[in-house]
Amino acid sequence: MPFTHLDIGGPVATLSLDHAGGNRINFDMRVELREAFQRIEESPARALLIRGEGGDFCLGGDIRDWPGAPAEFLRPKIQVFAEALDHLKRLPIPTIAAVQGGCIGGGFELALSCDLILAARSARFVFPEARVGIVTLQGGMMQIAERVGSAKAAEMVFRSEPATAEQMLQWNVVNWIVDDAELESQAAALATRLAEGPTKAFAATKALWRMQAEEGVKAAKAKLYDLSIPLFETEDARTALRAAAEAINSGKPFPKATFAGK
Incomplete structure (x- = not known):
């Protein structure tokens, strides 16, 4: 079954995460994301909107696939997501993440790889990797340090405590906050405006x-x-x-x- 849906029906490409239970990024979704960004680059789309179905944007990597797997098996599987995010960051069009609910781990790295983040008031951002003895696998610790400085980055990465949308706005991580009921319409309007731009x-x-x-x-x-x-x-x-x-x-x-x- 597909875990993402890509709509390129006009100047705005919309990529929806759709994995029941929080849009966790399993191995198949990593491949889908990599292929989606390739298709977007080759399409006539002039802006990209990434969104999540359900109450959460993305609860991070699906670690249910990981216990007991040898490192030599995990590395190429996890690296697919790195390739996807690198392609996302290199897209020549404006990219927007519309975030509601949980934005965790790899989901947070996905949002940080976009040019702009529009957050609902319910959004909560956290890097939980330290809780299970690993690091942010796609370089999220570096991405967040670029935006908030090393001290605040250390606070987020080492403590693994969720931050509210309001905190992320103050720390220059998200661009705007809207009511949850307005997230879809505001995100679509922003994407359309950018698609009409130069x-x-x-x-x-x-x-x-x-x-x-x-x-x-x-x-x-x-x-x-x-x-x-x-x-x-x-x-x-x-x-x-x-x-x-x-x-x-x-x-x-x-x-x-x-x-x-x-």
Whole structure:
């Protein structure tokens, strides 16, 4: 049975986690996620929304598969999820995680691998790995440290205590909090808005951020004009700049641009 559902019926791709009992990430779901991100990259989608069915976004890895399994068996199985998350982070389109209820372990790492996190008030975030004597297997300890600093990261990773959506907002981990009843509609509206945006400019921005993270600020700045100046040659930018210049000359506010390129 499938544990995820991918809908690419329009400019927004929606990936739903659907594993009864908390959307735990078993070995089959890891493969499905990796394949889904490949399909999304090859599709005309201009934004990605990741959501979870039921009361929880994702309760992490399905550790019911793990007890007694030798390390040489577990490593390639677990590594599939690393490959999936790396592909997610490298997608050239904006990505959003809509989080409700539990967002735990690998589920938390999945959300952190998105560009934006929209959290319901019920959302609870935790890295429980220390409770069973392991580490955050997809580098979640590093992802969270980038956002909250090493001291707060140590607090979360070592204590394994859940943090509320409000705490995560204060610590710059989530972007917005909404009422649970509004999560679906607000997430869909945000994804649609981003899908209507300047996709090529978003892709260049994400590429520069990735280069900064992997190679440093100097390397990213060295490539800045190589990625940004060609945008002036796109029909999207030409049309939007012309309309903006005309608005300034006539004393009107900037018009809303329409971006067609991907």
